[in-house]
Amino acid sequence: MSVKKKFKGLSDKAVGWLFIGPTVLLLLAINIYPLVYAIKMSFTNFYANKIGREPQFVGLKNYIKVLNKEAIWEKMQVTASFMFWTLLLQAIIGLGLALLLNRKFKGNELLTTLIVLPMMLSPAVVGVFWTYLYNPQVGLFNYVVNFFYDLGSFDMIGSSTLAPWAIVIVDTWMWTPFTMLICLAGLRSVPNYLYEAAEVDRASKWQQFIYITLPSVLPFLLLALLFRGIENFKMFDMVVELTSGGPGSATELASINLKREAFEKWKTGYSSAFAVILFVTIFGFGNVYVKVMNKIKER
Amino acid sequence: MILLFVSLFSFSVNSNAKSITLGWAAWDPANALQELTKEFTAETGIEVNFEFVPWPNFADRMLNELNNKGKTFDLLIGDSQWIGAGAVYGHYVKLNDFFDKEGISMSDFSPATVYAYSTWPKGSKNYYALPAMGDALAWAYRKDWFDRPELRSEFKKKHGYDLGVPANWNQLHDMCKFFQGREIDGQKRYGAAINTERGSEGITMGVTAAMYAWGMEYENPNKPYDMEGYFNSPQAVEAVEFYRKLYEDCAPPGHSDAYMVANLDAYKSGQVAFQMNWYAFWPGVSKEDSDGRVSGFFANPKQNVAAATLGGQGISVVKYSDKQDLALEYIKWFARPDVQQKWWDLGGYSCHNDVLNSPSFPTSTVYAQGFLDSMGIVKDFWQEPTFVELMLPMQEAIHDYVVNGKGTAKEALDKIIAEWVEVFEADGKL
Structure with missing residues (x-):
């Protein structure tokens, strides 16, 4: 029997399900089921390493414990600060680079390729080699800083004041190209006749930027920041390799703390509650952000 | 043709059955153990595969394996602090009967190492490991x-x-x-x-x-x-x-x-x-x-x-292993005084009294006396599960x-x- 004949009797809806069925099943198995299971676990005192100990229902105890724990709020503050500075810097530098590369000049393609290189590296590798760059004795970073302004020996990842900046710098170095690429796509979608009309109306370059370029590129920039925001909220590998969350807990982001609670202390119930809280937080923020972004687009 | 296939298949099954896997941290002593183990393979025909995990990931990797009842390892040289979890959660095989049967006496090993690497509850006569690598x-x-x-x-x-x-x-x-x-x-x-x-x-x-x-x-x-x-x-x-x-x-x-x-x-x-x-x-x-x-x-x-x-580790048989008999054979071999002497000679830190009490031991290396001194004064972190x-x-x-x-x-x-x-x-x- 030919394939054509075999599927002849299927309706369009059935064929549609045939195509999306495997994806839906996969999604249910690796996303939805773990999520539902984690929510269920978050109401228990389950420890995954305590074999034979049946989990008991504890109601909202884990949620109350997470929300009342001072250390958790410290990690959330560290995460918020990390997100704020990385997003701000990546927005400004990314847009600036996009504006630069939107111009036609010799070597444009080569420069674009070089700028994009950091985001192609593995975050764990980036974390490891920046520990060498930050080394106070032989690190290139310290050498360059001292070349311009003599600060003497300073330890970027050993100081609680500098370590948060150390991770912000590395993330900005690595992911600004992403923001830049999205912004560049936005810039290239702006029709030329808008600028030509502005020229006819004798608008200055600054006015062209404010009234044409920025509104056109803003939805793209916001989209890039949404992606970066979600990624940085769950940032883990680069920071673990770079600082292990230290010194002390100066760079211990929420995701690092969650991993320690879940897979080192094996407090499965507690960490599930923490994970659900983080999920709701990012989901809530994400939704509000998308609504704001859509409103900006509509303007 | 069928006979040839059957014989080849049975050979492959047999060769698999005659191999065990030992997990430890990736460091100098692990290489020495690999060298030493060649003699075990030569004597018994049992192949020993090694999986050495870098220290920063060692605990994560091994404890996850044990918690998931993994069968990757038959033998594990686990950190001294793991002994409580190994015993309480049933990850390690209790070795008392085996020691009695094979005539392996814990009094042949340095008391501090037996206490630290083998017993749970601490100081009891319940043994879950053989002292493998003394350290401080x-x-x-x-x-x-x-x-x-x-x-x-x-x-x-x-x-x-x-x-x-x-x-x-x-x-x-x-x-x-x-x-x-x-x-x-x-x-x-x-x-x-x-x-x-x-x-x-x-x-x-x-x-x-x-x-x-x-x-x-x-x-x-x-x-x-x-x-x-x-x-x-x-x-x-x-x-x-x-x-x-x-x-x-x-x-x-x-x-x-x-x-x-x-x-x-x-x-x-x-x-x-x-x-x-x-x-x-x-x-x-x-x-x-x-x-x-x-x-x-x-x-x-x-x-x-x-x-x-205290540092150092004991060697334990993993409860979830399908080859516990072969793993125990390895422990029996490793406990032998002559093997322990070779272990020290190759750069491992034996805990066997015959090695440590030998008159030539303190001068055998520049750090031997320090090791002896240290093992008499060691204290460990909590060994709780x-x-x-x-x-x-x-x-x-x-x-x-x-x-x-x-x-x-x-x-x-x-x-x-x-x-x-x-x-x-x-x-x-x-």
């Missing part, structure tokens, strides 16, 4: 620098006693500080590479070397898990303050997240006069002395009492105080006790 935290120093007359006389003039193996932690600090920032042979040198690592257990292993020497106890000996006034006693606080002073005054720049490898690197590259590290590394350090570098070694200095941080939960808050609080300079030593220790109380309460111990 100790110190190496640049003997060639110490022997220089100009440095010796300058030091004596300044401190009134000879530059040499420090008799206590105060002297250690004096000596470390003496070398801090000093130019030797045209290069800037520093005092000591000490443990400051945040991620796994590094800074805890380092700071406890000082705390034990100051006389710290984890709990009231008459009231288990009563830590108030013991773990945060004035002596313990003083020791933690001292460790911070040692870090601030004597560590090389950038040594803020350093453990075994980083300490070795700092020492081998000629940056520091001292390094804190495990005995396991001394054969390599000693062997690699070159370009005028001569290393000396000494046990952890005493302060109020003589004490050293919840040891990781106990380790993590200590890592965070001590790193926050020593490296980050946040708060006071007393506050750090109080914070740790508060977290530990929570852990013991959740575990039903309090």
